[in-house]
Amino acid sequence: MAIRGDSVGLKPRQRVTITDVATDLGLTKSTVSRALNGYPDIAEGTRLRVSRAAERLGYRPLSHAQAIRTGRVRSLGLVLQIDSEDSARPFLADFVAGITQAASDEHWTVTIAAEPTEAKVQETLSRLTEERKADGFILPRTLVEDTRVASLRAQGVPFIMFGRTPDPTGCAWYDIKGEEAMRAATTRLASLGHERIAHIPGGAQYFYSGLRIDGYKEGLAAAGLPFDPALIGPEAMTEQAGAAAATALLRNPNPPTAIVCAVDRAALGVYQAAKALDLRIGRELSVIAYDGVPEGAYSDPGLTTFAVNSHQAGARLATLLIQRIRGVAPEDLRELAPATLVERGSDRSPALTSADLAQRLTQHPKFKTIQWEDHQ
């Protein structure tokens, strides 16, 4: 290992230290420290003089110098799981931007890591807490059984979830009301005249998946439509899977004339399936989805979807996590935000009834044989 001396350093230009502020005012650094940190045994006048002097001299405490005593580094941890399949995860940039900007407003920073597997994520989470690189964590995409939650909760490490969880004990969260979006999508399709409305859910390991299925069911109930388990398709998180799921649903004897997708990507797969079977989206088959990926705007017709504001989500998560670290009870840090309906052309009144659609599908040459495999 090399010794320290040979490294490239930052300019030795003197920073302003707490001692500088103290001598400037004729006080001691302990007084300055307590004044700046709101201790009650400092006179109001002194506190003012100190904060003004600090401002004037441009004093910024070094968070790592504070950390040595306080154990807190003013940094939020974000550990992502990057599966190869969704390595090009949309919105990540927006999400990160939201987090870092909110953190920066409070003079906090964000420590990020990405790992390919659940186990490695867990390992990194432990390492970062062990090395005190972060004071708390943002957990995106909570799972039904989430080892991260269990482990952090057990260790008493502050965290906030982007998503909810079966056992809310000790959990703070920010989440989008996906279930409400699914419900609204379903009633919207029903009021357009659809009577057979299917649902393509997301991955069952994600907690939101169940919520969205519930929302879909509530929508059916609100519209006075019966729930048919056969209209819940196989789960789909990719275009391919979405196409496969749509095809499977359409093979139902009473096929759906509309599909509510838990995620936009699956909906784009529905487009593919429809194209292959010569169905027009928004005519013979309507679709409403959720996420708001940019491709939805470019598809033809545009995809009607409930869009998520990732930037805002990141910002709120950061803000809430900082509060959590400062000691606010997790029960007081739970926020839900609505998704925003983006109306485009994929949801219209049905051009065919379910029966007519079935009739037409059976006559389609590819209908029996078409398959959707993983693309190269």
Add this chain to the structure above:
Amino acid sequence: MAIRGDSVGLKPRQRVTITDVATDLGLTKSTVSRALNGYPDIAEGTRLRVSRAAERLGYRPLSHAQAIRTGRVRSLGLVLQIDSEDSARPFLADFVAGITQAASDEHWTVTIAAEPTEAKVQETLSRLTEERKADGFILPRTLVEDTRVASLRAQGVPFIMFGRTPDPTGCAWYDIKGEEAMRAATTRLASLGHERIAHIPGGAQYFYSGLRIDGYKEGLAAAGLPFDPALIGPEAMTEQAGAAAATALLRNPNPPTAIVCAVDRAALGVYQAAKALDLRIGRELSVIAYDGVPEGAYSDPGLTTFAVNSHQAGARLATLLIQRIRGVAPEDLRELAPATLVERGSDRSPALTSADLAQRLTQHPKFKTIQWEDHQ
């Protein structure tokens, strides 16, 4: 401001400190510190005993405790610029994963921030160095005139670029040989029989844009084809712009039968333009691009492209930056890697000559009028 006492802390479970290691061995912490940091005045035997004991006890120095004396926090800084237009930036997850994994191997971490404008990026960069939140920075997407480079260079802050720059003084970099890819794409198309090959460049503000144009020209020269300035289209970084650029190029009296795109997104726009004009990609119009975005695999026909390994790029950048911070000269930290050709179906022998293509285009009803505007 709240006082510190009321915050949620991590378990007070005792960490292993350097003093623990020292007393365990009957040494002083100063000896242990020097042994671990490779100082020459420690006997080899002692050094071994110390590192073994540290290992056995699970000692991990706290980087912020070290930082208070050394000024180095063992953290890499990454400040992204998130324009609203490419907020869904592809590969970001992969790129970040590469960086963090390589950093983690050396027990470093990554501090990330994202800002919407160039000025704010610059501000954040300054703040992070000022607060010693990072020991050096990774600069993605270098520009022809890059204030980040100028500023960090002037301040003597270590950094590494993902990309190259007009004035390499004091600069370390890792980059992909985009120019070589453009050259190879051009010669490849020429050897397929194309004689009119156009180029749609990327944004002129990016340094790579000029490099890729040069590569394209070299390819023409190598194939013995003349360079026609009219075959360099307007720049395009989006699908819309790509479609517009392709349409403009096709309006040339001797239209190209093949187009080399600086970025995949533009190529996907070329697909749209071709579709609108009833040209088949890989038949009447061939395309080769660069990046390797996932959509390229799903388009029809698949897009032949030179793919970039973002994960590896991130990993190398992190490794090189750490070396830079440790004092290696920037001149010794410059790496170029090739892009990987992914052969799919968008490049074939021309089905029509340029003259025939021109003929056919003039007869197309939309040809004169078609326009590409920004989508909602």
Add this chain to the structure above:
DNA sequence: ATGCTTGCCGAAACCGGTTTCGGAAGTTTT
């Protein structure tokens, strides 16, 4: 006037490391 609080601040210890300095051995030189 005396004793007791209370308000406010200084002195000093402390956090977990790094780095300087000096000195006790052992080795080599004279």
Add this chain to the structure above:
DNA sequence: AAAACTTCCGAAACCGGTTTCGGCAAGCAT
């Protein structure tokens, strides 16, 4: 054998903050 180096480690200062503790002065009640 004394002097001069080396080798190797301990003692202590130091980094930039935070936190504990104690004490002075003013205010209040007795």
